[in-house]
Amino acid sequence: MALLTPDIIPLVLGEFRFAADEPHAGEAGVVVAYAVRHRRGVLLFDTGFGFGNDELDAYYSISARRVPDVLAEAGIAMEDVTAIVNCHLHVDHTGQNTVFPGIPIFVQPAEWEVAHTTEHTILDWIDFPGADYRPIAGDHEPVEGIRVIATPGHTVGHQSLVVATTGGDVVLAGQALYTPGEWAGDPAAREGRSRVPDVGTYDRSIQRLKALDPVQVAFAHDREVWTRPA
Secondary structure, three states: OOOOOOOEEEEEEEEEEOOOOOOOOOOEEEEEEEEEEEOOEEEEEOOOOOOOOHHHHHHHOOEEOOHHHHHHHOOOOHHHEEEEEOOOOOHHHHOOHHHOOOOEEEEOHHHHHHHHHOOOOOHHHOOOOOOEEEEOOOOEEEEOOEEEEEOOOOOOOOEEEEEEEOOEEEEEOOOOOOOHHHHHOOOOOOOOHHHOOOHHHHHHHHHHHHHOOOOEEEOOOOOOOEEOOO
């Protein structure tokens, strides 16, 4: 199902397989980023897996696509990107930040700290020459009409996007939850709740997003979009 507005463009940046010691072992997964057009350019929500880490590639059987190529297919030039928001700093969401030196990258300070004090991510894909991270705590509006909403749960510094459209708010959930089925409360759906350290925090973040009464919700690991019933 397509997103409500052409100003939000899904970008499939790769596929992987869940590892043998993880839930959904052997099943295929997808990494979806989003380009949000605005009056002054494009805000990019996530950058997918990076390249060159053989151990990670083997563990997840990663088939990644390069961001410049995927943007070009969508009719977006690299120089159109004016800002990046990473939903969190795991490797499947930040791996190609490196191709955007000098571009502001918005993160939660708590996520920045955990990335630099634990084995949270691949720092070579985070700390690169020309990196311009902007740690801002809580909710904020980096671009008019595009709001960052703090949604801790999957990680301590997870964040989602809310995009104002003529038809209503569209939520780009990131990995605040996993699938349209999880959003709709389907107990058989692929979900992230059972694997988080603090279920209460995870649930509260979902309730924050639900309280926005969005017309659509899109996800970082599912191609399908939830649309509010008519």
